[in-house]
Amino acid sequence: MLSSKVSCNSHGQDSSYFLGWQVYEKNPFDEVENPTGIIQMGLAENQLSIDLVESWLRKNPDAMWLKKDGESVFRELALFQDYHGLPAFKNELVEYMEKIRGNKVKFDPNNLVLAAGATSANEILIFCLADPGEAILLPTPYYPGFDRDLKWRTGVEIVPVQCSSSNGFRITMFALEDAYQRAQKLNLKVKGVLISNPSNPLGTTMTKVELKQLITFAISKNVHVISDEVFSGTVFDSPGFISIIEAAMDRNLENKDIWSRIHIVYSLSKDLGLPGFRVGMIYSNNETVVSAATKMSSFGLVSSQTQYLLSDMLANKKFTSKYMKENQKRLKKRKEMLVSGLKKSGIECLKGNSGLFCWVDMRHLLSLNTFQAETELWKKILCEVGLNISPGASCHCTEPGWFRVCFANMSLGTLQVAMQRIKDFVERSSCGGIGKMSYQQNMSSLSRKLLSNWIRNLSSSDRDEQER
Amino acid sequence: MVAMSKIATGNGHGENSPYFDGWKAYETNPFHPADRPDGVIQMGLAENQLCFNFIEKWLMEHPEASLCTAEGVNKFKETALFQDYHGMPKFRQAVAKFMGKVRGDRVKFDPDRIVMSGGATGAHEMVAFCLADPGEAFLVPTPYYPGFDRDLRWRTGVELVPVVCESNNNFKITRNALEAAYEKAQEANLRVKGLLITNPSNPLGTILDRETLKSIVSFINEKNIHLIGDEIYAATVFMEPEFVSISEIIEEVECNRDLIHIVYSLSKDMGFPGFRVGIVYSYNDAVVSCARKMSSFGLVSSQTQHLIASMLSDDDFVDNFIVESKEQLFKRHKYFTWSLSQVGICSLKSNAGLFIWMDLRKLLKEKTFEAEVDLWRVIINEVKLNVSPGSSFHCHEPGWFRVCFTNMDDNTMEIALSRIRTFMLKNNEAMVPRDKLCRRSSLKLSLSRRMDDFMSPGIMSPHSPLPQSPLVRART
Numbered sequence: 001m002l003s004s005k006v007s008c009n010s011h012g013q014d015s016s017y018f019l020g021w022q023v024y025e026k027n028p029f030d031e032v033e034n035p036t037g038i039i040q041m042g043l044a045e046n047q048l049s050i051d052l053v054e055s056w057l058r059k060n061p062d063a064m065w066l067k068k069d070g071e072s073v074f075r076e077l078a079l080f081q082d083y084h085g086l087p088a089f090k091n092e093l094v095e096y097m098e099k100i101r102g103n104k105v106k107f108d109p110n111n112l113v114l115a116a117g118a119t120s121a122n123e124i125l126i127f128c129l130a131d132p133g134e135a136i137l138l139p140t141p142y143y144p145g146f147d148r149d150l151k152w153r154t155g156v157e158i159v160p161v162q163c164s165s166s167n168g169f170r171i172t173m174f175a176l177e178d179a180y181q182r183a184q185k186l187n188l189k190v191k192g193v194l195i196s197n198p199s200n201p202l203g204t205t206m207t208k209v210e211l212k213q214l215i216t217f218a219i220s221k222n223v224h225v226i227s228d229e230v231f232s233g234t235v236f237d238s239p240g241f242i243s244i245i246e247a248a249m250d251r252n253l254e255n256k257d258i259w260s261r262i263h264i265v266y267s268l269s270k271d272l273g274l275p276g277f278r279v280g281m282i283y284s285n286n287e288t289v290v291s292a293a294t295k296m297s298s299f300g301l302v303s304s305q306t307q308y309l310l311s312d313m314l315a316n317k318k319f320t321s322k323y324m325k326e327n328q329k330r331l332k333k334r335k336e337m338l339v340s341g342l343k344k345s346g347i348e349c350l351k352g353n354s355g356l357f358c359w360v361d362m363r364h365l366l367s368l369n370t371f372q373a374e375t376e377l378w379k380k381i382l383c384e385v386g387l388n389i390s391p392g393a394s395c396h397c398t399e400p401g402w403f404r405v406c407f408a409n410m411s412l413g414t415l416q417v418a419m420q421r422i423k424d425f426v427e428r429s430s431c432g433g434i435g436k437m438s439y440q441q442n443m444s445s446l447s448r449k450l451l452s453n454w455i456r457n458l459s460s461s462d463r464d465e466q467e468r
Numbered sequence: 469m470v471a472m473s474k475i476a477t478g479n480g481h482g483e484n485s486p487y488f489d490g491w492k493a494y495e496t497n498p499f500h501p502a503d504r505p506d507g508v509i510q511m512g513l514a515e516n517q518l519c520f521n522f523i524e525k526w527l528m529e530h531p532e533a534s535l536c537t538a539e540g541v542n543k544f545k546e547t548a549l550f551q552d553y554h555g556m557p558k559f560r561q562a563v564a565k566f567m568g569k570v571r572g573d574r575v576k577f578d579p580d581r582i583v584m585s586g587g588a589t590g591a592h593e594m595v596a597f598c599l600a601d602p603g604e605a606f607l608v609p610t611p612y613y614p615g616f617d618r619d620l621r622w623r624t625g626v627e628l629v630p631v632v633c634e635s636n637n638n639f640k641i642t643r644n645a646l647e648a649a650y651e652k653a654q655e656a657n658l659r660v661k662g663l664l665i666t667n668p669s670n671p672l673g674t675i676l677d678r679e680t681l682k683s684i685v686s687f688i689n690e691k692n693i694h695l696i697g698d699e700i701y702a703a704t705v706f707m708e709p710e711f712v713s714i715s716e717i718i719e720e721v722e723c724n725r726d727l728i729h730i731v732y733s734l735s736k737d738m739g740f741p742g743f744r745v746g747i748v749y750s751y752n753d754a755v756v757s758c759a760r761k762m763s764s765f766g767l768v769s770s771q772t773q774h775l776i777a778s779m780l781s782d783d784d785f786v787d788n789f790i791v792e793s794k795e796q797l798f799k800r801h802k803y804f805t806w807s808l809s810q811v812g813i814c815s816l817k818s819n820a821g822l823f824i825w826m827d828l829r830k831l832l833k834e835k836t837f838e839a840e841v842d843l844w845r846v847i848i849n850e851v852k853l854n855v856s857p858g859s860s861f862h863c864h865e866p867g868w869f870r871v872c873f874t875n876m877d878d879n880t881m882e883i884a885l886s887r888i889r890t891f892m893l894k895n896n897e898a899m900v901p902r903d904k905l906c907r908r909s910s911l912k913l914s915l916s917r918r919m920d921d922f923m924s925p926g927i928m929s930p931h932s933p934l935p936q937s938p939l940v941r942a943r944t
Contacts, residue, residue, distance in 0.1 A: 002599055002752075002755065003597060005597055006754055006758040011761045057535070061538055061541075078739060078742050079515060127476065129472055155602075276548050276770030277548060277769050277770060278551075278767050288472060288477070289472065292472070292476035293476075296623070298587075299586050299766055300744075301586060301587065302744075303742070305742070305775065309535075309536060
């Protein structure tokens with residue numbers, strides 16, 4: 001009686017990624033009201049610098065519907081539904097995007113299409129580039145929401161490009177080719193590759209080499225490249241951020257076919273920490289894409305009220321410079337805290353320079369090198385330890401034991417509580433394998449009694465599995 | 469060059485049609501009282517501009533409704549972070565209450581069934597995605613809003629089958645017409661999943677009477693198909709008879725509630741198309757659940773949710789607004805239709821909407837759509853008014869035009885009317901008064917009949933474009 005979309009699972013919400021949120025919502029941590037509740041570490045939100053935005057607002061109250069001359073623009077805004085967007089807003093957005101890229105790239109506001117969040121922007125692009133049944137290659141691990149955004153209503157398939165921890169999850173030509181072949185075998189026509197750069201969940205930026213290979217691949221296979229750069233403003237450490245467009249310019253590809261097959265997705269949800277305002281966008285040098293996407297944006301335009309407020313804010317260059325600098329500083333500091341805190345508990349993170357999360361290596365805490373063991377560990381961490389972190393399987397990681405842990409969506413105090421909980425958990429954990437931890441670390445983090453029990457119970461075959 | 473999708477390269481967006489001549493004419497030469505007094509007046513855009521003063525006054529008195537004022541900024545952080553697709557509880561409660569008040573509090577709406585969407589545009593597409601698979605179909609009574617061709621079909625792959633309504637009974641939706649459409653769908657091997665009605669109607673400006681609504685509900689129950697009620701003009705009903713919503717009918721007749729869904733928006737009733745507040749209200753739990761997940765693709769900006777929640781929670785404001793809006797619409801409608809009648813132009817008797825359904829059949833050289841397009845081109849190029857020809861609404865009879873009149877101030881309306889007057893007088897020819905014809909088609913009698921005769925070559929009239937703000941020149 002209803003469509004197949006209602007009953008299928010492509011909305012992706014049965015994944016542990018979202019289930020964890022549900023459990024969190026039933027028992028959310030609050031420093032005062034509910035100090036034993038679950039701490040949300042599965043939500044990549046940036047709350048570290050929102051006070052800066054708030055303070056800008058306090059100093060600039062006439063961003064309401066009043067122009068500088070005191071005349072009301074309310075009526076104009078209330079009526080403004082042109083899917084081309086408010087010109088002033090788009091001008092500011094491209095300038096902001098240029099700034100993030102160190103002004104090495106110039107963007108044309110006419111090539112920018114606004115949409116209701118990157119969620120909508122990604123879906124629109126897929127609707128534009130692929131027919132139902134065709135495929136997009138997507139490096140793993142990837143943001144769980146892509147299953148919904150790219151596949152659900154579009155009917156397009158995702159073919160994973162498998163990346164492994166052996167080289168820090170870098171995208172290799174081999175992996176791209178392999179994915180392409182697999183798609184061929186499944187009779188799936190590949191229309192494009194979608195990358196997130198900086199990567200969610202890895203928290204790393206793509207290297208020059210990776211970008212070069214990706215572009216070479218896209219040229220040779222005649223496919224599109226969608227670069228989801230929503231975290232581009234969260235790069236806080238070296239190496240810096242290189243946008244796909246910059247990489248293409250470095251190779252002087254502006255007049256080549258590939259230039260019109262490169263598309264960027266951006267949003268203000270991560271950099272500026274404004275996910276509620278639903279400001280997403282597509283940037284493309286392809287006229288047909290811009291034209292079609294613009295029409296499709298009708299299904300999710302950005303509220304004119306929001307466009308107006310933000311164009312005012314972004315016009316203040318002093319503010320945006322200050323914000324970018326300060327935001328990066330705070331993110332770096334916060335990440336370092338989490339990394340060092342985890343290290344004290346014998347847990348390593350993938351070295352990263354961006355994003356709002358760490359990609360945490362808990363393989364040594366698995367009872368077995370399986371996804372089932374990962375799920376068990378995840379449940380324990382969620383329910384017993386009280387931390388909602390995201391298991392690698394929900395990000396389609398090919399190796400069990402990795403978790404995405406967010407750090408920018410909470411106060412310092414809450415993060416400290418979280419780290420203490422992890423420390424306590426690791427200390428009392430009796431199922432930790434030797435894994436990456438040295439024997440000495442094991443000794444210090446596990447009680448002698450637990451350790452001797454573990455040794456006694458361990459069979460030699462189990463030990464083989466657990467050593468990596 | 470690798471191809472893009474069929475959806476992107478096809479014409480499903482509905483904009484790629486010669487009809488845009490009208491919009492182009494407007495956009496290349498838009499009327500402005502000072503700068504372009506001879507420009508084209510936009511009467512093809514159903515916008516409600518009549519109550520802004522009233523609303524602005526409330527805004528000035530309630531600075532806390534904006535996040536950007538000293539009074540409102542303390543809510544900024546929590547609002548900016550709020551992206552829960554359930555929507556703010558206070559927003560949903562305020563909208564549910566508003567919807568109830570607009571229906572005279574004869575029904576109550578459950579805030580937990582309120583799902584957000586990117587305007588009614590987003591809502592319709594979302595409902596289509598929930599209820600039908602590609603290749604399946606919805607029945608839609610004609611004439612209907614041209615945007616439905618895009619909203620319901622473009623990316624969803626769903627088909628639309630018209631339910632033909634005719635002027636000889638004032639475009640009533642008859643059981644026969646419904647059955648005929650259903651059969652036609654069967655013959656074309658299309659599985660019908662639902663019926664979409666717009667009540668109050670765009671473009672007719674009329675409301676469905678109780679009997680018709682009951683008949684419709686019984687039809688969909690029998691056929692076990694969904695009923696989608698687009699009620700975005702609910703608060704624009706400015707005189708008797710009173711608006712009857714589907715939500716009321718299902719309390720009165722036996723009905724499988726899982727089949728009932730309402731699309732709503734604040735774009736018409738409040739005049740806020742820019743804020744993109746679309747609502748899907750379904751009595752079907754599975755649809756609510758699925759739609760809620762899909763709403764991720766078009767959530768309402770939390771900044772706007774905050775504003776709307778504040779505004780619509782103010783009972784006094786809402787009660788007064790509803791009354792004020794009706795009054796303004798009534799006044800405008802009365803004056804406009806009376807002025808037209810003075811020069812012999814009839815329209816379908818209506819009591820709602822932001823437009824009238826103008827009957828210019830007697831001005832057609834012949835009873836064809838080509839003649840309708842000819843006439844339309846004259847109206848655009850000579851009279852300099854952008855009105856919407858009936859064929860773009862899939863009307864089955866040529867000669868009808870939708871004319872919007874609430875998207876302009878009094879002065880502009882006077883200018884539009886004077887242009888019509890001038891044109892009618894200039895082209896006056898003695899013609900046999902066809903009173904009988906006019907009376908049948910419109911219940912409003914005009915005082916004089918001076919018919920015109922137009923002749924010029926024309927182009928087939930196609931789709932209607934997306935409504936676009938006249939304040940910004942849209943590029944084609």
